[in-house]
Every structure is written in structure tokens, then in C-alpha cells.
């Protein structure tokens with residue numbers, strides 16, 4: 001089995017302990033500010049979720065890390081290598097699994113991997129053994145020779161994409177939304193593959209807008225919105241910091257006014273009206289929020305348009321921080 005560089009657990013994320021170090025990265029496309037001054041450090045050996053809604057700037061950020069997109073300002077280092085100065089050295093230590101599938105449909109899985117391996121200068125028996133290892137890791141060893149990958153399911157193609165990213169044995173693997181639109185079996189296979197790689201010491205950055213995937217896989221999370229990291233740290237710390245229960249009530253205008261007047265008398269429970277007009281009530285103690293909501297439902301709005309109770313989770317953290325649910329999630 002291949003082993004990857006093992007990181008010291010719990011080490012400080014600076015200098016040589018850092019797998020990725022981003023400093024004030026800015027990138028615009030015309031008038032769109034896609035990345036708005038992101039500074040971020042990923043520790044070696046970590047399993048990090050980069051979480052944010054569609055259009056938050058996640059793909060742009062990882063494209064800058066990979067040297068595929070040039071940032072307007074700021075500095076990105078991968079294992080201390082400056083991405084703008086030595087992009088080829090960065091390619092040697094970084095594996096990228098892009099959102100768009102980049103496989104040749106008329107070729108077999110093995111022939112696709114031969115092609116990708118050759119791009120990294122791999123040949124002969126060494127390449128064959130790496131292809132065998134990569135196919136086994138993603139559970140495609142029984143589909144190496146046929147059918148042509150054009151006949152693969154979406155999930156199998158994505159697993160092949162992961163295999164391609166592993167051939168040069170990168171120390172860091174970045175995956176951009178690897179489970180969008182795939183079957184649950186492939187999703188579970190991808191999860192198991194990534195856990196095994198991380199156990200072997202590989203640093204993994206998992207880009208997604210699925211909060212439950214971050215909760216299932218990652219130790220650390222960075223939440224991105226509008227081109228900025230709005231919260232980051234170990235998942236448990238974030239939940240402890242922001243771990244409030246939330247109640248979301250959609251009310252008619254008159255009811256909303258009366259409910260807000262009531263809530264203003266109860267500072268122990270916080271409330272806000274979100275951009276889409278939903279009354280959001282949060283409290284570290286669920287019973288405080290529920291007691292007030294019960295009064296609102298009894299005295300003010302017996303038939304609310306909607307009433308939702310959310311226990312503490314990354315979702316409630318996101319809503320608390322942005323006032324929005326993860327759009328299109």
C-alpha cells in the first residue's frame with residue numbers, strides 16, 4: 001500500500017507545518033469580485049471542508065492554489081512553494097479533482113490513466129503499478145479494461161477522475177464537489193477512499209456545498225461566502241462557538257411586527273429578519289426559543305406560512321453567520 005507523508009497531528013499551522021498558506025488573495029473577473037482577500041492556512045495531514053454556496057468563490061480559490069488561475073494580488077504557497085513562482089513544482093505535490101469530468105469516453109479506464117500518467121512523465125512498470133494501485137483505491141480494478149469509460153456511470157467516471165489525480169502520488173488532494181449528481185454507492189466509495197488516503201497522511205481539501213458531507217468527513221472547515229472566509233477552524237470548535245438552535249418562521253407582515261415587538265422584550269433570545277423576510281429566532285437553549293415561538297404561535301400567528309426548527313449543525317452556523325440558507329443546496 002502506498003503511504004504518503006505523515007503530518008504531525010495537532011501541530012501549529014505555519015511555516016513547514018502548513019500544507020497550504022494563502023495570504024490576502026484577491027481575484028476579480030471583470031466587475032465580479034470572486035475572491036475578496038482570503039487568508040487561509042491548511043495544516044499538513046488535515047481533512048478540510050471548504051464549504052460555501054454556489055458562486056461563493058470556492059472553485060476560483062482552488063484554481064489559484066493549483067496555478068490554473070492567476071490571482072490579482074496576494075500570495076499562495078503549497079508546501080512552502082510559491083504557486084506563482086514555481087507552478088510546476090506545485091503540480092508535482094498537488095492532486096486536483098476538478099468539477100468537470102476530464103476523461104476520454106472512447107478509452108478504457110486503464111488507457112485513460114496511461115494517458116494521464118504519461119503527462120506526469122510516468123512510464124512502464126512503475127506507471128502500471130501506480131495505475132493498479134489507483135484503480136484499487138477507487139474500486140474500479142474490475143473495470144480497468146472494459147467497458148470504455150463512456151459507458152461508466154457518473155459516479156464511476158468521477159472515481160476515475162480521482163484515480164487520475166492520485167497517479168503522481170500527491171501530498172495534497174483537492175476535490176471540487178466530487179459527489180454532485182452521483183449514485184449513493186459511488187459517494188460512499190469516494191468517502192472511504194478519501195478517509196483511507198487521509199489516514200495515510202495525505203492532506204485533503206474537500207470543496208462542497210453539502211454541509212452533511214463536511215460533517216461526515218472533515219475535521220476542519222472553512223466557510224466561504226461572497227469571496228470571503230467567514231468562519232474557519234475545527235468543526236467541533238465551530239459548532240461549540242455558534243452551536244445555537246434556530247427556529248425559522250415565515251409570517252404575514254402584521255404578524256411579523258407583533259412577533260418582533262414580543263421578541264424585543266426577551267433579550268435572552270436573539271432574533272433577526274433575514275434577507276428573504278423570514279423571522280429567525282435563535283438561542284443556545286432550545287427551550288427558550290421554543291417557549292417564545294409557542295407564544296407567538298398561540299397569540300400572534302396561529303397559522304404561520306412556515307415554521308422550521310433546526311438543531312445545532314453547520315447549517316445553523318451558516319444561517320446564523322449569513323442570515324441565509326446555503327443557496328441551491
Ligand SMILES: Nc1ncnc2c1ncn2[C@@H]1O[C@H](COP(=O)(O)OP(=O)(O)OP(=O)(O)O)[C@@H](O)[C@H]1O
Pocket residue numbers: 029030032033034052053054055056057058059060061209
Ligand atoms: N472565468 C470566469 N469569468 C467570469 N466570472 C467568473 C469566472 N469564474 C468564476 N466567475 C464568477 O466568480 C464568482 C465565483 O465563482 P466560483 O465558481 O469560484 O464559485 P463557487 O463557489 O465555486 O461556485 P460553484 O459551486 O457554483 O462553482 C461567481 O460570481 C462566478 O460567476
